[in-house]
Amino acid sequence: MIKVLLADDHPLFREGLKYRLSLEPDIEVAQEAENGKQALELLQQQCFDLVLMDINMPEMDGMYVLELIREQELDCKVLMLSMHDNKEYILAAMRHGANGYILKDVPGNELIAAIKKVASGKSYFSSEVTEILSKELAGEQRGVVTRREQLVLRLISHGLNDKRIAQELNVSVRTVETHKRNIKQKLGIDSTAGLVRYAIDYGLDK
Structure with missing residues (x-):
């Protein structure tokens, strides 16, 4: 069973996402967080296999939570779920140690595949994100x-x-x-x- 912490500040979106994940027999939304601070506190108190986390959240944004997760060496995979498809957000997430990054408009089956792949120890980036990373690699990163x-x-x-x-x-x-x-x-x-x-x-x- 994959124990998931769902961190997003939009209750309706969280509710819909939780329902979709509940249809999977091997995935459990063990806890929910409505802001970054609450997410970090929950991660410090108990173990999760994966945190599915938005970037823009009140009190503490998801990127900073990700940074603290790695600094404090909390044992948890991190899959960023965001509406932002620009390279600055994506590269920042990678540099801070995200295990994956997918956009909020991906189909439900792709989200499930991403969760399972990241929980198994692999990386996952949605096709749009991969395209952005490929362009970045072909450009400035390879030049650097x-x-x-x-x-x-x-x-x-x-x-x-x-x-x-x-x-x-x-x-x-x-x-x-x-x-x-x-x-x-x-x-x-x-x-x-x-x-x-x-x-x-x-x-x-x-």
């Missing part, structure tokens, strides 16, 4: 990260530590550490796990 840095990212995603990467590239460990530091600064990512997720999401692990 050099070919050498992309190679370092690929090796990181394969599970190699700094010493092994240095051996593969025939450089010093210090050089690898410098590459990693530069990549993190450019992408706004502060952890190795975040780099791995970025490499996988953008196809740089192949």
Whole structure:
């Protein structure tokens, strides 16, 4: 059973979403939150497999809640559900550690598929979001990260530590550490796990 925390400030939308999820035998809306602060408090008090969370909420927005979830190392997958399809929101969600991002106008069956995929430990981005990310990757992000840095990212995603990467590239460990530091600064990512997720999401692990 996938235990879900549903966080959205619109009661009618929450009610409709809860009803749709109740039709699935392996999904349970265990708790609801009407603002970001309440969502964070619930996450601190009990365990959920996944939080389905809006971005624009009163008291504390969903993006900040996401950031705090990762900072406090709360064990929960996060699927952002938003009306915003611009790249700033999407990239910010990724950088803060979202496991997925879908738009509020997706069909119900796609929402269910997204919840199940994210709960299983994979990422999920709706087709519109994927298209936006692909354009971003083809443009400024690939321009920012050099070919050498992309190679370092690929090796990181394969599970190699700094010493092994240095051996593969025939450089010093210090050089690898410098590459990693530069990549993190450019992408706004502060952890190795975040780099791995970025490499996988953008196809740089192949």
